[in-house]
Amino acid sequence: MHSIRPIVFFFPISILCVAVIWSLYDDDAFFTFANVLNSAILDSFGSLFAYAVFGFLLTCIWIYFSPIGKIKIGGKDAVPLLSRWNWFAITLCTTIATGILFWSMAEPMFHLYDSGNRGIEPQSDAARQFSLVSLFMHWTLSPYAIYTIASLAFALSIYNLGRGSSLSGPLSVLFGKIPKIITDILDALILLSLVMGMAASMGTGLLMLAGGFAKITGIDSSPFIMAIVALIIVSTVLISSITGLTKGIRILSDINIKYFFVLALFIFIFGPTAAILSEGADALIGYTQEIIPRSLLLGVADDRAWANDWTIFYWANWFAWAPVTAIFLGKIARGYTVRAFILINLILPSLFSIVWMSIFGVFSMSINAANDEILKQSLEANGAESVAFVALEFLPLGSILIIGLLLLAFISYVTAADSNSEAIRMICQKPQEQDKQEDSEPIISDETEDKNILGITIKIIWIGLIGIASWIMVSNSGIDGVRMLSNLGGLPALFIIIALNVVLIKLSLRPKLLKA
Secondary structure, eight states: OOOOOOHHHHHHHHHHHHHHHHHHOOOHHHHHHHHHHHHHHHHHHHHHHHHHHHHHHHHHHHHHSSSGGGGTTTTTTTOOOHHHHHHHHHHHHHHHHHHHHHHHHHHHEEEEEEHHHHHOOOHHHHHHHHHHHHHHHHHHHHHHHHHHHHHHHHHHHTTTTTOOOOHHHHHHHHHHHHHHHHHHHHHHHHHHHHHHHHHHHHHHHHHHHHHHHHHHHHHOOOOOHHHHHHHHHHHHHHHHHHHHHTHHHHHHHHHOOOOOHHHHHHHHHHSSOOOOOOOHHHHHHHHHHHHHHTTTTTTTTHHHHHHHHIIIIIHHHHHHHHHHHHHHHHEEEEEEEHHHHHIIIHHHHHHHHHHHHHHHHHHHHHHHHTTTTTHHHHHHHHHHGGGGHHHTTTTTTHHHHHHHHHHHHHHHHHHHHHHHHHHHHHEEEEEOOOGGGGTTSSOOOOSGGGOOOHHHHHHHHHHHHHHHHHHHHHHTTTTHHHHHHHHHHHHHHHHHHHHHHHHHHHHHHHHHGGGO
């Protein structure tokens, strides 16, 4: 019979409840405190975020070509759980949530006019390239390296070391057997990071869906409208997750990724095709030239505020999701080699994001330039959530595309939250003895795990609290609330994933530790 791990469940839930109650009781005091804490995190750990992410990318490259690259996750006789297509679809949809939909057209409207202290003329060709390179920087190799390091460490720990799904599994490679109390505290910290990250991403989804609703109906976005949207999202996530991952996330991710391709192809054909190709190629060259200095924050001594607002904000958000999401991504990887893992979790998602950001970034900048800065005006008047919907109006079938984008944003978050709600359930419950067996059936199953009442209750509690927290933050602080949640959630995860990176380096140097 399953039972709750008390520290893992109650510690993060207590912190989240205190934050929610405090913000409802005295939102001014709460947000003042959150702002101070947020600034302290950026000032003290911003450089470490940047250096760690670049180090993770280097580790991924090293591991790909190291001897453990040929090792199969689960051993030589392990059978894959998923086809490569399903594996890629689930991985991509689990990691991007609503981010690329919200930011691909909105983010350039910031960078076009503000490049920090780089001396770039607003709306110039240089500003357009800077904007696109920034999109590549924030959405391709570097952030996916965070997920890849964490999830590969769990995959090898679970299947090739036989050490279970807890964080203590991979960390035991460095520290030996870890006391239960320490294990529980560590798992509680990564759970707290995840719920902060999920709340931040749901906040982005709330802003985008409320903005689309306002565009279609003419009814201005309000806390009440966002509360309704949050309720719909939470309800759908719970229904999807309770049905089981085969019926839920496998179907959702397949629909989701196909819709991504259709939407991108439509805008590529009916948008500024020539500009997308030329500017995308130029930005890719610029990205290869700038990835090292921008990763290491070189030459930005007077530009640190910009880096904190953008690059470090993104790293923190990806960090917040990564540790618990990694348990899920690690579990679905059985039966493939380490090199295939890096291909599916790092290389292909990065290539997808390069294409996506080229299409949507150039499209939004071109619409803005050709129409008296209409997207910039919309950004200032109605917030970042309005930009995509205004841009789509300039395409054939614009009204239909707006509705489609709303549906895609909704499905995207539900897909990501679905997989993570199961990871939350796993980490909060003590597993049955049969679940501890290294070859036990993982979480891609229609059976057992999603059916137990306690597991369902855990999901209801957590998803409900995440919905409430995200609604409070965006209702009071808008996009700044999303940034605060990301930074707060990313800090504890930063140190945990650094340790997981060291684990992978040790395993790459001592491959005999792994069941090949």
